Amino acid sequence: xxxxxxxxxxxxxxxxxxxxxxxxxxxxxxxxxxxxxxxxxxxxxxxxxxxxxxxxxxxxxxxxxxxxxxxxxxxxxxxxxxxxxxxxxxxxxxxxxxxxxxxxxxxxxxxxxxxxxxxxxxxxxxxxxxxxxxxxxxxxxxxxxxxxxxxxxxxxxxxxxxxxxxxxxxxxxxxxxxxxxxxxxxxxxxxxxxxxxxxxxxxxxxxxxxxxxxxxxxxxxxxxxxxxxxxxxxxxxxxxxxxxxxxxxxxxxxxxxxxxxxxxxxxxxxxxxxxxxxxxxx
Amino acid sequence: xxxxxxxxxxxxxxxxxxxxxxxxxxxxxxxxxxxxxxxxxxxxxxxxxxxxxxxxxxxxxxxxxxxxxxxxxxxxxxxxxxxxxxxxxxxxxxxxxxxxxxxxxxxxxxxxxxxxxxxxxxxxxxxxxxxxxxxxxxxxxxxxxxxxxxxxxxxxxxxxxxxxxxxxxxxxxxxxxxxxxxxxxxxxxxxxxxxxxxxxxxxxxxxxxxxxxxxxxxxxxxxxxxxxxxxxxxxxxxxxxxxxxxxxxxxxxxxxxxxxxxxxxxxxxxxxxxxxxxxxxx
Numbered sequence: 407x408x409x410x411x412x413x414x415x416x417x418x419x420x421x422x423x424x425x426x427x428x429x430x431x432x433x434x435x436x437x438x439x440x441x442x443x444x445x446x447x448x449x450x451x452x453x454x455x456x457x458x459x460x461x462x463x464x465x466x467x468x469x470x471x472x473x474x475x476x477x478x479x480x481x482x483x484x485x486x487x488x489x490x491x492x493x494x495x496x497x498x499x500x501x502x503x504x505x506x507x508x509x510x511x512x513x514x515x516x517x518x519x520x521x522x523x524x525x526x527x528x529x530x531x532x533x534x535x536x537x538x539x540x541x542x543x544x545x546x547x548x549x550x551x552x553x554x555x556x557x558x559x560x561x562x563x564x565x566x567x568x569x570x571x572x573x574x575x576x577x578x579x580x581x582x583x584x585x586x587x588x589x590x591x592x593x594x595x596x597x598x599x600x601x602x603x604x605x606x607x608x609x610x611x612x613x614x615x616x617x618x619x620x621x622x623x624x625x626x627x628x629x630x631x632x633x634x635x636x637x638x639x640x641x642x643x644x645x646x647x648x649x650x651x652x653x654x655x656x657x658x659x660x661x662x663x664x665x666x667x668x669x670x671x672x673x674x675x676x677x678x679x680x681x682x683x684x685x686x687x688x
Numbered sequence: 689x690x691x692x693x694x695x696x697x698x699x700x701x702x703x704x705x706x707x708x709x710x711x712x713x714x715x716x717x718x719x720x721x722x723x724x725x726x727x728x729x730x731x732x733x734x735x736x737x738x739x740x741x742x743x744x745x746x747x748x749x750x751x752x753x754x755x756x757x758x759x760x761x762x763x764x765x766x767x768x769x770x771x772x773x774x775x776x777x778x779x780x781x782x783x784x785x786x787x788x789x790x791x792x793x794x795x796x797x798x799x800x801x802x803x804x805x806x807x808x809x810x811x812x813x814x815x816x817x818x819x820x821x822x823x824x825x826x827x828x829x830x831x832x833x834x835x836x837x838x839x840x841x842x843x844x845x846x847x848x849x850x851x852x853x854x855x856x857x858x859x860x861x862x863x864x865x866x867x868x869x870x871x872x873x874x875x876x877x878x879x880x881x882x883x884x885x886x887x888x889x890x891x892x893x894x895x896x897x898x899x900x901x902x903x904x905x906x907x908x909x910x911x912x913x914x915x916x917x918x919x920x921x922x923x924x925x926x927x928x929x930x931x932x933x934x935x936x937x938x939x940x941x942x943x944x945x946x947x948x949x950x951x952x953x954x955x956x957x958x959x960x961x962x963x964x965x966x967x968x969x970x
Contacts, residue, residue, distance in 0.1 A: 421737045421950060428734055453704045454712050455953045456750035457738060458757045468738035475740045645927065645944070664961040667820040668703060671737045672954015681915070 407505045408434045409685050410678075413485050413630075416444060419656025419669045420469045421674030422681075424508045429682055434504060436497075437480030438623045444514065445469070445667065448516045455669050465667065482625050488631045488654070489624055493688075495653065501538040507688060508653045508681045511631070511641060512674060513660040515626045521551075523597030524620065525629055530604025531617050534625075536560035539617070545569045546616040549606045550671030551594055552576060557621035561587075569643055572606070572613050594618070619670040627660055637660075645675035655681050689787045690716045691967050692960075693766050693779055695912075699949045700724060702751045703956030704792050704963075709758045711939065711964055716786060717781075719762030720905045725795065727751070728771050747949065766905055768816040768937070770913045775970075777935065781822040781917025789970060790935045790963045793913070793923060794956060795942040798906045803833075805879030806902065807911055813885025813899050816907075821899070822969035827851045828898040831888040833876055834858060839903035843869075846901055854888070854895050876900070879931030909942060920944075931961035938962050 412422045415437025422477050426433040448462030457465065473480070483499035488509055497504040524532055533539040540563060540677075549572040558581065565584035573587045574594065581685045582589070595620060596607040605614045627634050627641045635642040635650040640662040647655045657677040658670035694704045697719025708715040730744030739747065748927055764779035772778075779786040798855070815821040823847060831854040832843050840863065847866035848854045855869045856876065866869070878889040879900060887896045903959055909916050909923045917924040917932040922944040929937045939959040940952035 417737060421735070424735045424737055444849040452758075453703070453706045453957065454738070455699060455706055455754055456736070456742075456747055458754040460738075465738055469821075472737055642929070645925070664955075664958060666957050666961075668950075668957045669954045672948075672951045672957075674737075675735065675948050675950045675954075676946060677742075679948075 407494065407507065408432050409506065410508050410510065410681050411495070411504060412436065412505035412510045412512065414514060414658065415480055416512055416514050416670060417469065418670040418674035418677070419512035420473060421671040422512060422522050422657060422678040423473055423478050424476060425678035427473070427478045431685070432683060433477065434484050434506065435480045436483050438482065451667060453666065457562055476635060485630065486625065501536045501599055508684055509655070510674070510677045510681055511627060511649070511654065511656040511660060512629055512658045512670070513630070513656075514624065515624050515659040515665060520626050520629060521594050521597055523599070523665055527597050527603045528629070530601065531599060532597055533617060533619050534621070536564050536619055536621065538565050539619070540567045543617045543622055545570050547614065548572070549594070549613060549615045549618040550574065551620050553622040555580070555622075558582060561622055572615065579580070625654070647678040648680060653684060689775040689776065690714050691788065692784060692790050692792065692963050693777070693788035694792045694794065694959050696796060696940065697762055698794055698796050698940055699751065699864050700795035700952040700959070702755060702955035703796060703950050703953040704939060704960040705755055705762075706758060706762050707957055707960035709755070712966060713967070714787065716773060717760065717762045718765050718781070719777050720764065720766050733949060735948065740889065767912065768907065790966055791937070792956070792959045792963055793909060793931070793936065793938040793942060793950070794940045795909055795912070796906060797947060798908050802911060804881055805881070809885045810911070811880055812883065813881060814879055815899060815901050816903070818846050818901055818903065821901070822846050822849050825850050825899045829896065830854070831876070831895060831897045831900040833900060833902050835904040837862070838905070840864060841901055849864065854897065870969045889933065909932040909938070927960040929955055929960060935966060
């Protein structure tokens with residue numbers, strides 16, 4: 407059981423982790439590397455005070471060196487769900503479980519919106535976890551919708567289990583090695599089904615399947631945390647970065663504009679302080 | 689007439705100025721150097737992400753170099769009042785006047801609370817401006833209460849005008865050269881008077897005077913801006929850093945805890961973006 411779990415490796419997550427580290431809290435920091443990829447991609451950042459004209463790559467490296475210098479190492483797991491559990495929180499990363507007394511969400515801004523039907527049919531034919539649910543589809547027909555090359559081995563695992571797989575790799579230079587995989591280079595527009603998923607609609611065609619696997623590294627806040635209040639797609643927080651759920655805080659781009667590194671870093675600091683204040687009341 | 693006036697040279701003010709500069713706004717940035725002194729005094733800052741173990745002095749220098757690299761120079765005037773004026777704002781620095789369409793307050797946290805009676809008798813015997821009001825006290829008795837060595841020449845000017853001056857220098861190694869100055873090394877506890885100031889109460893003794901001059905570099909937000917809403921001594925702002933007065937924004941320590949450099953820098957960024965959004969609606 408950790409005091410604090412921080413989800414996200416962008417400037418907000420880095421800042422929160424630094425403060426949790428300095429203040430000697432027992433914490434776990436989940437970073438997929440995705441958010442720092444977003445920092446890395448920035449050509450030139452001109453408004454991170456004290457570091458004029460820094461490239462995104464240099465800033466991402468400086469962040470990494472900072473946490474490293476404090477002995478803080480991120481855990482490279484993608485959290486797919488956060489659930490309240492007797493006053494604490496259960497965090498799932500595929501079939502791995504973690505527990506924490508408080509959570510800071512530094513999710514960034516989702517680039518893919520959930521597909522129509524995704525949240526409604528989650529757990530009823532829609533799955534985020536190949537290793538957890540893959541075996542349920544032995545000899546069946548599945549669809550796989552993947553946004554990140556890092557999951558390619560999971561696609562191959564799913565293909566090895568299923569009878570037939572319709573695969574949509576939403577990244578460049580996919581190299582899926584599976585005879586039973588049919589590549590469909592269209593983003594699903596709808597997951598069809600009443601009680602359970604029955605088909606995936608790709609706009610121009612519909613494919614009947616028993617299940618669909620969504621392998622992505624960024625989840626919408628409401629997909630991740632049931633009951634979390636959002637407004638215009640952003641996690642609703644107050645000035646202390648408290649969400650509507652006691653013990654869950656949020657920071658960075660996921661809380662709203664402006665989408666700026668220094669704003670995110672500032673909010674990560676505030677969220678960490680608020681989480682620590684919350685822990686002291688338990 | 690400027691689009692934007694930024695008051696304060698700490699991390700919030702620096703960050704706001706950087707963004708106003710990058711976004712090519714017509715703005716004026718008032719920095720007394722006091723807030724960066726506060727940064728300078730920090731021995732070691734461990735939680736400014738990307739700059740591990742930076743000394744306060746190095747961070748203050750890095751801030752200075754950053755604004756300099758963008759061609760931004762602070763104006764070394766101490767703003768003593770902000771007044772609404774036909775939809776815009778009039779800013780007074782002693783007897784100098786500036787006008788701006790929007791204002792960002794980055795006032796830091798006041799270290800001296802206003803003296804009992806200070807705000808009530810302001811303009812009625814209590815003055816913040818030696819050069820503006822000094823001549824009103826020709827041949828009269830005054831008190832001078834000064835928190836910063838930089839104002840020593842103003843003390844000497846006041847002594848040259850008045851018949852007698854009771855001077856309280858609240859800084860080390862004062863070197864006031866004036867025969868008619870009597871040094872009182874006690875902080876005033878009360879400014880006495882009904883319609884006008886009649887005396888200064890130092891706790892153990894009371895001195896009858898015609899006027900008192902308060903020469904300090906940090907003013908409480910409510911002293912500076914009449915009608916500004918504060919809560920627990922902090923300027924009340926929403927997530928966009930908007931105060932209760934349209935066109936006036938606030939950022940940094942003056943908006944509340946945690947008092948952290950990165951939090952202040954993040955808020956300066958948000959305030960600048962909000963001010964620019966506000967300007968676009970005018």
